[in-house]
């Protein structure tokens with residue numbers, strides 16, 4: 472019975488043909504085009520650029536001590552509280568889940584965020600300017616749709632946040648990279664003849680080099696934006712993770728001409744799988760931004776926004792940030808002093824105590840890729856290259872050492888292994 476039923480089902484769907492008296496035959500079906508035929512003939516130029524620029528996720532390596540960037544320990548997140556807050560909104564009589572949310576985001580979260588950003592980052596904003604997005608990456612996507620025409624020049628930092636850069640490129644932007652120093656984006660090197668009307672910067676803690684944009688450079692950059700009728704994308708991805716108590720106000724907070732688009736994310740301070748971030752817009756950009764957000768996804772998921780709103784309003788967020796600053800600050804201090812004591816003059820890194828990693832400039836004769844490979848093979852030690860963050864090949868050798876996901880007791884042995892590798896290399 473089973474076999475006969477299976478044959479009947481195959482015949483009903485057209486995969487086989489029953490010829491009474493002769494038997495059952497595989498149907499003569501047209502071949503489907505291979506994916507290669509499809510991409511050559513049907514994909515848009517946008518998709519072809521996206522494919523060309525896509526970065527494959529490397530296979531995770533199993534290492535003993537892992538200085539991976541952006542890692543965290545799940546035990547640092549208050550899951551019990553989070554579960555309780557989510558459960559509040561999961562009752563069957565809550566109408567929230569039966570409706571589409573606003574494309575601008577869940578209003579109580581926008582109110583809580585506006586207050587938080589004013590207080591903690593000096594951002595000058597009303598809740599109406601705060602729009603919730605599905606990651607900083609989506610905010611950049613929408614901004615690119617709004618502001619970039621193919622061939623437009625965009626000023627960026629190098630090394631810099633390649634995820635954003637590749638997206639801007641797919642929209643046709645031509646990137647002009649200015650090499651950063653320990654004080655961030657060298658604004659005085661913007662060519663006077665530059666036609667750029669957009670700049671992407673990480674003023675609080677330059678990614679990935681480290682370092683804070685000086686006040687003089689901030690004022691210079693704002694004056695440039697006003698003169699050039701340009702917008703500045705301020706990526707404040709880890710602005711809350713400063714460990715020396717001297718957090719500079721966000722650039723947005725000293726902009727009085729509506730030139731700064733401020734970006735912040737929950738990926739670093741809560742967890743990346745949330746896919747929730749926020750943008751603070753100059754008022755002129757709110758209508759086109761919201762029209763685009765509505766068209767592409769009708770708004771970010773309401774349930775998790777509601778839980779974060781309560782998490783902030785009820786004081787859990789501040790407590791969590793405080794704890795992260797203590798835990799990560801301790802690890803950063805251990806790593807920085809370890810590097811100074813063991814490697815001294817042989818390496819250089821930004822002194823600013825912020826973020827989740829340290830970018831270490833190696834001796835100029837070191838071979839970055841080879842060092843990383845030897846670290847994995849010899850010690851099962853996870854080190855990560857700086858090269859992929861540079862716009863041009865041939866940058867001085869450097870590695871990224873993430874400290875947020877490494878155990879305190881592993882930091883000194885990891886630094887000792889790095890020192891041995893540098894001595895042998």
Ligand SMILES: Cc1ncc(COP(=O)(O)O)c(C=O)c1O
Pocket residue numbers: 541605606607608609632673678706708735736737738743747748
């Ligand atoms: C420089 C920078 N900006 C922003 C982000 C966060 O992006 P998202 O909100 O899309 O997770 C990251 C994450 O790694 C980052 O390194």
